[in-house]
Amino acid sequence: MLLSLLLIALSLQPGCFAQASSSSNVTVTLPTIAPPTSQPLSNTLLSFSIEQDRWPDWSGIDSRNEFTYNALTRLAGLTGRPPKIRVGANSEDHTVWDPTVTVNEDEFPPPNTVTPYPEATHIAVGNEYYELSKWLPSGTHMTWGVNLGLDNATNAANMARAILNAFSTAAVRASGVVLDLIEIGNEPDLYSNNGLRSKSYNVSDYVADWINISTPVAQAIESHPLSRRTASKRGSNAVQGAVNIQACSFAGQGFTPTEVFDLGLLDSTPGELVSVVSQHRYSGAFCSGGDFPLVSFMSKASVRSNLTLWELDVATAVNNGLAYILGETGSIACHGAPGVSNTAGAALWVVDYTLFAASIGIGELHFHEGVGFKYNFIQPVALNRSTIDGSPLDPPSPPHIMPSFYGALLIGSAVSSNSLSFPWPVSHATLNTPSSSTWGMARIVELDVPADNVSGYAVFDAGVLQRAIFINLDAWLSSMEAAGDTRPGVHIDLGFAAANGTAGFRGGKVQVRRLAIDHADDLGNLTWAGQSYEDSSDASPTGQEVVEVVEVGDGVDLQASEAVLLSFDF
Known part of the structure; x- marks a missing residue:
């Protein structure tokens, strides 16, 4: 275990980042083919x-x-x-x-x-x-x-x-x-x-x-x-x-x-x-x-x-x-x-x-x-x-x-x-230089998400877009709920860019699995795709799996302190 005060406590100062005060809309463009900047996963x-x-x-x-x-x-x-x-x-x-x-x-x-x-x-x-x-x-x-x-x-x-x-x-x-x-x-x-x-x-x-x-x-x-x-x-x-x-x-x-x-x-x-x-x-x-x-x-x-x-x-x-x-x-x-x-x-x-x-x-x-x-x-x-x-x-x-x-x-x-x-x-x-001999493995690229504290990534199998992950790092705290605040969030509209650079929207379905929590400062009560792992004596899930199926064109809602995995079915 690391025992070092030389490690830098980067950015861990109170009030460094403002929290979103209301819901907002953003559009995120996903490449449909793994770009050269993608990395092996x-x-x-x-x-x-x-x-x-x-x-x-x-x-x-x-x-x-x-x-x-x-x-x-x-x-x-x-x-x-x-x-x-x-x-x-x-x-x-x-x-x-x-x-x-x-x-x-x-x-x-x-x-x-x-x-x-x-x-x-x-x-x-x-x-x-x-x-x-x-x-x-x-x-x-x-x-x-x-x-x-x-x-x-x-x-x-x-x-x-x-x-x-x-x-x-x-x-x-x-x-x-x-x-x-x-x-x-x-x-x-x-x-x-x-x-x-x-x-x-x-x-x-x-x-x-x-x-x-x-x-x-x-x-x-x-x-x-x-x-x-x-x-x-x-x-x-x-x-x-x-x-x-x-x-x-x-x-x-x-x-x-x-x-x-x-x-x-x-x-x-x-x-x-x-x-x-x-x-x-x-x-x-x-x-x-x-x-x-x-x-x-x-x-x-x-x-x-x-x-x-x-x-x-x-x-x-x-x-x-x-x-x-x-x-x-x-x-x-x-x-x-x-x-x-x-x-x-x-x-x-x-x-x-x-x-x-x-x-x-x-x-x-x-x-x-x-x-x-x-x-x-x-x-x-x-x-x-x-x-x-x-x-x-x-x-x-x-x-x-x-x-x-x-x-x-x-x-x-x-x-x-x-x-x-x-x-x-x-x-x-x-x-790191994609070629026909290495397309068989998954690759990942970070997405440009126009929101200060929301991250996004696209994952490709055999060079083709299959999944995306979005994480809303805005901290929704128990004290905020106690104060009567409304939990903010972001609505993400999904755009797509073809291999030739042509951008646009497309139809089809997307499966949505959520990493859901009540508050960022909670010590439990999380669920992944609707299931809990906290009360199990053998690390197995309890509850029914929840997978939302939505139209790609409808986009996805993401609350503060929440993450989603999107699986595409074009």
Whole structure:
């Protein structure tokens, strides 16, 4: 988990964005054929990062965690593949492999009101810890983190070998869970601040450091049956493919991919195994508490300012033939901020944040999860103290989904189940130039919506318009309803542009599914397509699915604090 006050609380100031006071009409033009500016849309676009210390809680030990399994399977049913899982984060650099430990032994600091569920300060793991991967849904692809912070190459190599050996066991092989990547170190650009290195630690030190620790890890990969060489001999029908390395994992732009590549990271022995560039992003930090107003967090402008600053890094990765992801991300760092990260409004933010990231070439977003974190999508185990202030819960809160899970449901429904997983078997750069060989996968483009706080995206299958998403980020709060205000909204008329640029309207039907909430500051009572997931013990929906069918020419109404998925039937 990110522990950084260096992360910028961009745009999170009270009153930054005015709320709409009445309903309005806008016209949005959708291209009927994917334009050259469209980006590939992966069916693992929305994936997860899990704090390493509580991994056994998520997976289960003697048997699988049924709630985790069912929630991830629910998302897989929408996209055709389970979300990818990265296990690592802050506790990645506090983990040691110990042959005397069976699964794990953790040492936790005491909880407090700001951090009711702190990360462990020391984690000792044995071989069976990594074998718990078998409890995830079949088809899950994983990234495992190893310790760079300890500055101990032997420990890093031991962790890597234990990971590789786990995925070679009969139980993990039979599960269909796949190891894609090993990551060495979490947010090394913060090492000079968190005590893992000296105050003078800089990017040049990091590159030398990374090469030193990663070289025996790379040697362990290359000498293992899961190496690239051996994987190529197994043939295309093998479930487990080659294992590579995920690089960077920086918290901000203290270090950048351009810098470390210029300093020779990719030219090193472990650098030859790098296939993915990962960086981390949050919109602020709650490490010492604070007040984060939901109104300014739910901001189209804030989402864009937080993500466009990574465009140079995306280009650097692509130019080096590498995939680019946000390997850890979320709303507010340090487990989330109450009244923001755990609200219904955060679900709408997730939709806009994720889809805008995809529209600028970010292949995946791994939203960070722990146990008891306020920004979780899923609370996988019963909680015996409050996530807000650490006060005792009697009775404990059972496993449950959180509001952001509804955003994942919408995104999963928008992504084609025919999409390819990221990184794809052809270069990211090639996919950014649509051609006949790549039209088979889904693509996305942001739409020009003439409303300050309403976002829109078009999704194409086989190059043809199939779906559109609109998100109204204007925050409708419970206090506004109590004051007798009228909930504002926008009516969207749909225009279409043909491949030759000809614009106009067209007939046909459109199916409308709504992510509906009562108020942006609610902690529950959301529905996706009329169904609730909050009162279920197994992450299944309750209630009847509601799909509106309207004439395309009639357009669609969108309330403040609401999102819709349109599916066209021309």
